[in-house]
Structures are given as structure tokens and as C-alpha cells.
Amino acid sequence: xxxxxxxxxxxxxxxxxxxxxxxxxxxxxxxxxxxxxxxxxxxxxxxxxxxxxxxxxxxxxxxxxxxxxxxxxxxxxxxxxxxxxxxxxxxxxxxxxxxxxxxxxxxxxxxxxxxxxxxxxxxxxxxxxxxxxxxxxxxxxxxxxxxxxxxxxxxxxxxxxxxxxxxxxxxxxxxxxxxxxxxxxxxxxxxxxxxxxxxxxxxxxxxxxxxxxxxxxxxxxxxxxxxxxxxxxxxxxxxxxxxxxxxxxxxxxxxxxxxxxxxxxxxxxxxxxxxxxxxxxxxxxxxxxxxxxxxxxxxxxxxxxxxxxxxxxxxxxxxxxxxxxxxxxxxxxxxxxxxxxxxx
Amino acid sequence: xxxxxxxxxxxxxxxxxxxxxxxxxxxxxxxxxxxxxxxxxxxxxxxxxxxxxxxxxxxxxxxxxxxxxxxxxxxxxxxxxxxxxxxxxxxxxxxxxxxxxxxxxxxxxxxxxxxxxxxxxxxxxxxxxxxxxxxxxxxxxxxxxxxxxxxxxxxxxxxxxxxxxxxxxxxxxxxxxxxxxxxxxxxxxxxxxxxxxxxxxxxxxxxxxxxxxxxxxxxxxxxxxxxxxxxxxxxxxxxxxxxxxxxxxxxxxxxxxxxxxxxxxxxxxxxxxxxxxxxxxxxxxxxxxxxxxxxxxxxxxxxxxxxxxxxxxxxxxxxxx
Amino acid sequence: xxxxxxxxxxxxxxxxxxxxxxxxxxxxxxxxxxxxxxxxxxxxxxxxxxxxxxxxxxxxxxxxxxxxxxxxxxxxxxxxxxxxxxxxxxxxxxxxxxxxxxxxxxxxxxxxxxxxxxxxxxxxxxxxxxxxxxxxxxxxxxxxxxxxxxxxxxxxxxxxxxxxxxxxxxxxxxxxxxxxxxxxxxxxxxxxxxxxxxxxxxxxxxxxxxxxxxxxxxxxxxxxxxxxxxxxxxxxxxxxxxxxxxxxxxxxxxxxxxxxxxxxxxxxxxxxxxxxxxxxxxxxxxxxxxxxxxxxxxxxxxxxxxxxxxxxxx
Numbered sequence: 001x002x003x004x005x006x007x008x009x010x011x012x013x014x015x016x017x018x019x020x021x022x023x024x025x026x027x028x029x030x031x032x033x034x035x036x037x038x039x040x041x042x043x044x045x046x047x048x049x050x051x052x053x054x055x056x057x058x059x060x061x062x063x064x065x066x067x068x069x070x071x072x073x074x075x076x077x078x079x080x081x082x083x084x085x086x087x088x089x090x091x092x093x094x095x096x097x098x099x100x101x102x103x104x105x106x107x108x109x110x111x112x113x114x115x116x117x118x119x120x121x122x123x124x125x126x127x128x129x130x131x132x133x134x135x136x137x138x139x140x141x142x143x144x145x146x147x148x149x150x151x152x153x154x155x156x157x158x159x160x161x162x163x164x165x166x167x168x169x170x171x172x173x174x175x176x177x178x179x180x181x182x183x184x185x186x187x188x189x190x191x192x193x194x195x196x197x198x199x200x201x202x203x204x205x206x207x208x209x210x211x212x213x214x215x216x217x218x219x220x221x222x223x224x225x226x227x228x229x230x231x232x233x234x235x236x237x238x239x240x241x242x243x244x245x246x247x248x249x250x251x252x253x254x255x256x257x258x259x260x261x262x263x264x265x266x267x268x269x270x271x272x273x274x275x276x277x278x279x280x281x282x283x284x285x286x287x288x289x290x291x292x293x294x295x296x297x298x299x300x301x302x303x304x305x306x307x308x309x310x311x312x313x314x315x316x317x318x319x320x321x322x323x324x325x326x327x328x329x330x331x332x333x334x335x336x337x338x339x340x341x342x343x344x
Numbered sequence: 345x346x347x348x349x350x351x352x353x354x355x356x357x358x359x360x361x362x363x364x365x366x367x368x369x370x371x372x373x374x375x376x377x378x379x380x381x382x383x384x385x386x387x388x389x390x391x392x393x394x395x396x397x398x399x400x401x402x403x404x405x406x407x408x409x410x411x412x413x414x415x416x417x418x419x420x421x422x423x424x425x426x427x428x429x430x431x432x433x434x435x436x437x438x439x440x441x442x443x444x445x446x447x448x449x450x451x452x453x454x455x456x457x458x459x460x461x462x463x464x465x466x467x468x469x470x471x472x473x474x475x476x477x478x479x480x481x482x483x484x485x486x487x488x489x490x491x492x493x494x495x496x497x498x499x500x501x502x503x504x505x506x507x508x509x510x511x512x513x514x515x516x517x518x519x520x521x522x523x524x525x526x527x528x529x530x531x532x533x534x535x536x537x538x539x540x541x542x543x544x545x546x547x548x549x550x551x552x553x554x555x556x557x558x559x560x561x562x563x564x565x566x567x568x569x570x571x572x573x574x575x576x577x578x579x580x581x582x583x584x585x586x587x588x589x590x591x592x593x594x595x596x597x598x599x600x601x602x603x604x605x606x607x608x609x610x611x612x613x614x615x616x617x618x619x620x621x622x623x624x625x626x627x628x629x630x631x632x633x634x635x636x637x638x639x640x641x642x643x644x645x646x647x648x649x650x651x652x653x654x655x656x657x658x659x660x661x662x663x664x665x
Numbered sequence: 666x667x668x669x670x671x672x673x674x675x676x677x678x679x680x681x682x683x684x685x686x687x688x689x690x691x692x693x694x695x696x697x698x699x700x701x702x703x704x705x706x707x708x709x710x711x712x713x714x715x716x717x718x719x720x721x722x723x724x725x726x727x728x729x730x731x732x733x734x735x736x737x738x739x740x741x742x743x744x745x746x747x748x749x750x751x752x753x754x755x756x757x758x759x760x761x762x763x764x765x766x767x768x769x770x771x772x773x774x775x776x777x778x779x780x781x782x783x784x785x786x787x788x789x790x791x792x793x794x795x796x797x798x799x800x801x802x803x804x805x806x807x808x809x810x811x812x813x814x815x816x817x818x819x820x821x822x823x824x825x826x827x828x829x830x831x832x833x834x835x836x837x838x839x840x841x842x843x844x845x846x847x848x849x850x851x852x853x854x855x856x857x858x859x860x861x862x863x864x865x866x867x868x869x870x871x872x873x874x875x876x877x878x879x880x881x882x883x884x885x886x887x888x889x890x891x892x893x894x895x896x897x898x899x900x901x902x903x904x905x906x907x908x909x910x911x912x913x914x915x916x917x918x919x920x921x922x923x924x925x926x927x928x929x930x931x932x933x934x935x936x937x938x939x940x941x942x943x944x945x946x947x948x949x950x951x952x953x954x955x956x957x958x959x960x961x962x963x964x965x966x967x968x969x970x971x972x973x974x975x976x977x978x979x
Contacts, residue, residue: 073879077789098888101885102888105882105883105885106885107885113879113880113883115876118875119876119879119880120877121877121881122877122899123898123972124895132881132886132894133886136886181880185883185884187884503683503684503687504687506680506684506958507951507954507958508913508914508916508955508958509917510920511917511935511950511951511954514935514947515688515947515950515951516691516694517939518691518935518938518947519947520695599808599809599810602810603936605936618808618810618811621814625817625822629818629822632811632814632815632818635811636807636808636811636815640803640806640808643807644803644806647806648802
């Protein structure tokens with residue numbers, strides 16, 4: 001079975017439309033005892049207009065690090081991009097200066113976060129926070145920016161937006177705050193929206209509403225959506241393509257339907273099995289036994305091999321390369337032909 | 345944490361994959377038990393290890409011990425009698441026969457500094473001790489008894505804290521008269537409210553802990569609970585505070601003695617040495633350098649020691665990064 | 666906002682009463698017969714009797730206190746035992762010196778301390794941070810009066826830029842006033858500036874870790890605006906608390922600084938009163954100082970309400 005997988009260095013790309021965001025061979029390092037060690041390694045993916053890519057993995061798998069690297073939000077002393085390329089509509093972001101990144105952030109590329117309760121500045125009115133984003137990137141008057149704030153708040157379904165712009169975050173519920181965050185991120189009509197676990201901290205019913213909203217915004221505004229989550233249930237709900245991360249690497253990437261039907265990496269199988277229902281559960285994925293290795297300590301061979309039930313001797317010897325599976329998929333497993341079980 | 349849910353795997357043993365997962369679960373549980381069996385480190389040892397790791401705090405402690413040794417052995421260390429006047433060589437600059445020079449009465453500055461250490465260090469310790477003596481009990485009462493007792497005690501501490509410290513100290517000395525003991529009494533009175541607040545805060549924090557609740561429900565007398573459970577817990581923050589407080593007490597004493605309200609001649613503390621040096625500042629500027637340095641270094645040592653103690657005594661090591 | 670103010674003032678009534686009680690109670694701290702002690706060395710019986718009557722020591726304690734309090738409310742703080750002058754007048758004469766000195770010192774402390782703290786937090790771990798931390802540690806440990814003496818040596822005696830002491834009222838000659846008040850203000854500001862920098866740094870470090878700071882960066886806000894608009898504004902609570910506490914301390918510190926620079930302020934008045942055993946003057950100074958601290962605390966509470974939308978709403 002191994003024979004039908006051929007070695008590739010990068011995931012195959014569909015040429016129908018150029019990707020809005022293309023990450024190639026990205027490696028991010030953090031200092032451990034004064035030595036830089038990789039926590040994100042050779043990660044490649046791309047997102048097209050109107051498409052949702054899910055970046056899935058356990059906490060510590062490097063998915064948030066990856067998203068922060070894309071946003072240029074890694075703090076200078078505690079992380080660095082060692083190599084790789086991040087292109088936003090063709091423009092290279094790796095190595096760009098702070099000023100250049102500031103001009104792109106909030107304008108061409110925006111991000112929303114896990115904790116709507118703490119992601120908004122408590123001492124600034126909601127409207128002011130949106131106005132700030134608008135005026136930073138558009139040469140408009142304060143009144144015009146305010147109108148835009150009301151408009152986007154209305155767009156994301158905040159009721160009576162015209163008066164709610166004057167509210168402070170503490171006067172909003174969790175779900176409303178996440179809507180406000182989304183409004184703020186969409187204020188300048190970005191090409192790419194990164195959503196880092198945007199529903200994890202919310203009640204189940206609110207989660208569904210926010211997912212609906214994001215899907216709607218993606219379709220209406222033609223966003224390229226990079227959706228970061230630990231939940232396969234959420235992935236099933238919103239993603240077109242999925243990149244599964246483990247220990248800083250993408251271990252499998254495929255169209256969502258294919259991945260759910262026929263996972264090619266044992267870790268993906270584990271994630272799918274850990275999915276109790278489509279109801280999102282908070283916290284870690286409960287069912288994969290063992291712990292991920294410490295982010296900065298790489299076992300020889302395949303990083304997942306210590307936890308892998310299909311491990312053979314070869315797995316612990318050489319780190320596996322990416323094997324392409326079918327049209328667009330890749331897996332980082334030397335046994336890509338394993339009869340793994342999908343979600344049913 | 346994850347292993348508790350592993351047995352609830354829904355459809356078990358239907359495929360080869362399942363069996364493999366189950367086997368792995370078993371090994372994982374074993375591994376978890378192994379790691380949790382690590383021997384517990386005693387609190388005392390953890391404190392010592394953390395404290396010794398922060399080098400500046402250890403240096404600060406050594407500086408203070410050195411200062412204390414200088415104070416204790418001043419009679420042996422001092423080259424000459426600190427009170428011996430020699431009007432033939434007044435206001436000599438440092439160097440030569442008198443290492444740090446002489447003052448306006450021809451007394452040896454080094455000897456006076458060594459003896460001054462006695463007064464200054466003693467004053468710092470005394471002021472802190474008085475503050476603790478005055479503050480701990482009301483703090484315990486306010487925190488533990490709460491309600492009206494708390495409100496009354498806090499009203500008094502608020503009132504005391506409304507007077508600017510040095511002005512209140514001066515007023516107290518104005519009433520009871522100048523002198524080192526009175527000055528230290530004043531220092532104790534003006535710092536006691538901060539002790540009250542500190543102890544009260546600690547007590548409020550631990551009053552609701554389960555073991556205190558448990559002692560109360562089985563009818564342990566209040567005084568006994570306080571002595572057995574509350575006081576030991578309040579000890580760490582009080583020690584930290586005590587160290588920083590001692591530095592502050594020394595600064596206030598120096599200020600009061602500088603103004604002539606503390607130690608009275610011919611005895612001298614570092615503060616009062618500065619007070620006299622001030623009058624000769626245009627003729628012998630070096631005279632004010634050394635007492636000031638002595639105060640600054642000692643106060644610095646008290647502060648750094650306090651910070652080091654706080655970092656090593658803290659439950660979580662947030663400050664270690 | 667107005668409600669907050671009224672509420673706060675009403676709640677401080679018992680506190681004010683207790684403070685006045687404390688001020689008046691100073692007389693009971695005097696060992697032995699207060700009148701005899703205050704009369705100085707070898708007093709005549711007439712002198713003692715005069716003091717006793719002048720202070721109302723011949724009446725019951727409660728009556729003494731109430732009488733003194735009523736006078737104080739009407740702005741009458743009695744006569745100096747030493748010169749017989751009106752205490753209120755003496756205090757008013759000297760109030761301006763201390764007030765100007767304190768205000769200027771607070772300004773210097775704010776202008777130096779807060780930016781230093783913000784800078785240290787923003788450049789956490791860098792040499793800038795370390796340099797500021799060292800300066801802060803020194804600033805807290807160095808006795809203010811020693812710093813004052815050193816400044817006199819360097820800038821007055823050696824360089825001759827500033828006068829070594831004395832005072833010119835601001836109304837007479839602004840330039841001269843500024844020259845006379847610069848060294849004292851810097852001396853007085855050193856410790857509060859250090860404390861402000863330290864607390865601003867730690868408050869900023871806490872705030873800069875917050876998610877909303879990341880949100881601000883994610884929308885491309887310039888770094889200075891992240892630090893000020895999103896960082897400092899949310900760190901302002903603890904910073905203002907420290908500022909008010911330091912302002913109160915500074916009022917005490919001015920006593921020593923006035924003495925060093927020979928400035929005729931409230932502090933030197935208090936010290937003179939101690940030497941003269943002039944209790945009414947001492948009481949007057951303490952009372953005024955305590956009331957100023959209370960006003961500072963009141964302003965602090967209002968500032969809290971102004972900065973924190975949650976408090977304001979209540």
C-alpha cells in the first residue's frame with residue numbers, strides 16, 4: 001500500500017484560483033534554555049477566497065503559534081520565524097517590518113480570539129474600538145468611522161446597533177462580545193480572517209450561532225477563513241479543508257469530506273474517534289491515550305509514534321516525510337495505506 | 345487527566361484498531377501512576393532552594409549580616425574611640441591617618457560609622473518590632489472576627505494612615521519629647537496600621553479555607569484556631585513585610601535624627617551624622633557621603649531581601665520567570 | 666458621578682472626626698502635667714496657669730475636645746504658646762511654600778516615573794528595563810535628604826546653577842521661584858518617581874499580557890497607541906492608587922526637604938514648633954496635613970470612577 005503514496009515536499013495546490021493566504025514551509029522556534037527549538041515545523045497550507053481551512057490539533061500542537069506567526073503577533077523575545085514564507089495575496093509577510101505589518105493587520109488580514117470576555121478593551125466603548133480599527137486603515141472622518149461601526153455591528157447581528165456602539169464590553173454578553181469582535185475584525189473588509197477557537201468559551205447554543213455567523217460572513221464577503229480549533233465537530237460544521245497538526249507539524253491535510261470518511265494518519269483517526277457527537281466539548285480531546293511529547297523535545301522518528309497503535313519499527317527510526325494521498329491530500333505517515341476508520 | 349475517560353470508549357473490541365487503542369490505554373495509566381509517585385518536597389526545603397537561587401537576595405542577606413557584625417563588634421573594629429575629640433584635626437578629608445576623614449570635632453568618621461551602625465540597625469529592628477507588636481493583634485481580630493470589630497479597627501487604621509507619616513512622627517515626638525526611644529515609638533505607631541491591614545488581609549484569605557471551617561464546626565475555641573492555624577499562615581507575609589518595613593523604619597529614623605529629633609548627641613546614628621555634616625557641607629562635602637551610602641546600602645539590602653523572601657515563600661512561582 | 670462624590674463625603678465623616686480626635690489627643694501624650702511641660706524650663710506658676718487656661722486644660726476632656734473642634738471648624742486653631750500669634754494665620758502664611766513644592770514634586774514624579782514604567786514594561790527584559798529597574802531600586806533606597814545634600818553639593822556649591830537654599834514666592838519673581846524650587850522638588854520627587862515607575866511597570870506587565878492587547882495589535886494599532894490607549898489606560902487604577910499614596914508620603918517628606926533647603930513651609934514650622942514645645946502650632950499643622958491627605962484620597966476615588974466604566978455605573 002505504501003507504493004501508491006509518493007514523496008512530495010509541499011501539498012499539491014489546486015490552480016483554479018490563486019490562494020489569498022499561502023503559508024509555505026513555516027518553522028517557528030522558541031528559546032528553551034537559551035537555545036532556539038522548533039515548535040512549528042515545515043508547516044504549509046493555503047486558503048482561497050470563500051474557503052475555510054480548519055487547523056486542528058490538541059493544545060500545544062502549534063496551531064495557535066502558527067496563527068500568531070501569520071498575524072506577525074509572535075512576541076519578539078519569546079518566538080521567531082526561523083524560515084518559511086507567508087504570502088498574503090502574493091505579498092511576503094516573513095521579514096516585513098512592524099510598520100508594514102501594522103498596515104496589513106486589521107485591514108487585509110484580521111483575527112478573532114478564543115476569549116470574547118477578555119479580548120475587548122474593558123475601558124473603551126465597543127464603538128470606539130471599531131472606530132479605532134477603521135480610522136487606522138481608512139482616511140475617514142470620525143463620524144464616518146462611527147457609521148461604519150454601526151453598520152458592521154448590525155451586519156453581525158448585534159440588535160439595535162446604533163445605540164449599542166456606546167456600550168462598554170462589560171455590558172455585553174459573551175456571545176454578543178464575540179459578535180462585536182467579529183464586527184471589529186470585519187470593519188475594514190479583510191481578505192483573510194483567522195478565527196482562533198472562537199466558540200470554545202461559549203455556551204453550546206451560542207457556539208452554533210457564531211459558527212452560522214462566520215459561515216454567513218465568509219460566503220457574503222468572500223473571506224478566506226482560517227479556522228483554528230481542537231474540535232472535529234466544529235471542523236465538520238464549517239471547514240472545507242482540514243490540516244491536522246501534531247507536535248508542530250501538519251500530519252495530514254485533506255478535503256474535509258475525504259478526511260472524515262477516510263483518515264490517512266493514525267492521529268486523525270484518533271481525533272475522529274474522540275469526537276463524541278457533533279456537540280462541541282470544552283477542553284482537550286479526551287480519548288487519545290498518552291500525552292503529546294513536550295513541544296520542544298522531538299522523539300526520533302515519527303512524533304506520534306509513542307502513542308500510535310499502528311507503530312512499526314521503522315516509525316521510530318526516521319521522521320516521516322509527507323506522502324500525497326489522492327488529489328489534494330497529504331499525510332505524514334510512512335504507512336499511508338492503513339485501513340483507518342473514519343467518522344460514521 | 346485523560347485516562348479517567350478512556351474506559352468509556354463506546355464500541356470496544358470490534359476492530360483491530362480498537363484493541364490496539366485499549367492496549368495503549370493500559371500502558372498509559374501505568375505511566376501516569378509512576379510519575380505521580382514522585383517524592384513530595386518539603387516546604388522548607390523548597391523555600392531554601394528558591395531563596396538560594398536568587399543571588400541578589402543572598403547578597404542582600406550577607407550585606408545585612410556584615411552590617412550586624414560591624415555593629416556588634418564595633419568596639420573591636422573601630423580604630424579609635426568614636427567620641428574622642430581632637431580639635432587639632434577637624435574636618436580632615438578621607439585618607440591618611442583617618443581612613444574616612446574626621447568630623448567637625450576631629451572625631452574619626454569610620455569609628456563613628458561603625459558605632460552608628462549599632463544605633464541605626466537597632467532603631468530599624470526596634471521600630472519594626474513595635475509596629476508588629478501594635479499591629480498583629482488588631483489585624484487578627486479585624487480579619488477573624490469581622491463585622492463591627494473589623495469596621496472599628498479599620499476606621500482607626502484609616503485615621504492613622506491619613507496623617508502623613510513623618511508629620512505624625514514629628515507631632516508625636518513633639519508631645520513625648522525627642523530621643524531615640526521616642527522616635528522609634530513614633531515609627532512603630534505610624535507603621536502599625538500597615539501591619540494591621542496586612543495581617544487582616546491574610547486572615548481574610550485563609551478564614552474561609554476548609555480546614556478552618558472544619559475546626560470551627562467541631563467547636564475548637566477561636567483563640568486556639570488563631571494560634572494553631574491562622575498565625576502560622578500569616579507568618580510568611582509578615583516576615584516579608586518585616587524586612588521591607590525595617591528598611592523604611594531605618595529611613596524614617598535617619599530622617600528624624602537628621603532633624604535632631606531622634607538620637608541625641610554625643611551618640612550618633614547615620615542619620616544624625618548626616619544632620620551635623622549638613623552644617624559643614626560647604627567646608628567638607630565628603631562628610632555627608634559615607635553615612636548616606638551606609639543608609640542607602642542597608643535600606644537597599646532590606647528591600648532586596650524582602651523581595652527575595654516574597655518570591656521564595658510565595659505559593660506559586662509566578663515571579664520566577 | 667455626583668452621587669459617588671456625596672456618598673464618599675458622607676462616609677468619611679466618622680473618619681474626619683477620628684482624625685481630629687487624634688490631633689487633639691496629642692496633648693494627652695505629653696508626659697506629666699502638660700501645662701508644666703509645655704511651659705519650658707523653670708516656668709513660673711503664672712506661666713503654667715496661663716498655658717493651662719489657654720489650652721482649656723482646666724476643663725473636662727470631652728468639653729476641651731468639643732471646644733477645640735468647634736473652633737477648628739470655624740478656622741480658629743488657637744494661639745502659638747511661644748509667640749502668641751494666630752496659628753491659622755501662621756499656617757496660611759507658610760501653606761503656599763509647601764503646596765507649590767509638593768505639586769511641583771508630584772508633577773516631576775509623574776513625568777519621570779510613569780513613562781519610565783511604561784518603557785520598562787514595553788522593553789521587558791532588555792537593557793532599558795534593567796537600567797530602569799536599577800534606578801528604581803536605588804531611588805527607593807536612597808534617603809531623600811541625602812539626595813538633597815548631594816544635589817546641593819553638585820548643582821549649588823560646585824556648578825553654581827541653583828541656589829543652595831532659600832525661597833522666593835512665585836508671585837514675586839517666577840524665574841527666581843523656579844530656581845529656588847527646582848532642587849527641592851527633584852529631591853522630593855525621587856522616591857515617588859521610583860515607586861511610580863515600579864508600580865507602573867508591574868501594572869503594565871499585567872495589562873500587556875491581556876487578550877485585548879493582542880486584539881489591538883491584531884487590528885494594526887501602532888505600538889505607542891497599544892501602550893498608551895490600551896495599556897496605560899487599563900493600568901491606571903493601581904498607578905493612581907500609588908500616586909495618591911505617594912502624594913501623601915511626599916507631604917511628609919517635604920518637612921525634611923524644607924529643612925535642608927531652608928524653605929519657610931509647613932514642615933519647618935512643625936519642626937520649629939517641636940523645639941518650642943508649641944503644641945497648638947503642631948496640632949494645626951498635623952490637622953491641615955491630614956485634611957490634605959483626605960482630599961487626595963477623595964480625588965483618587967473620583968479618578969477611579971472616571972477611569973473605570975464599571976465603577977461609574979454603580
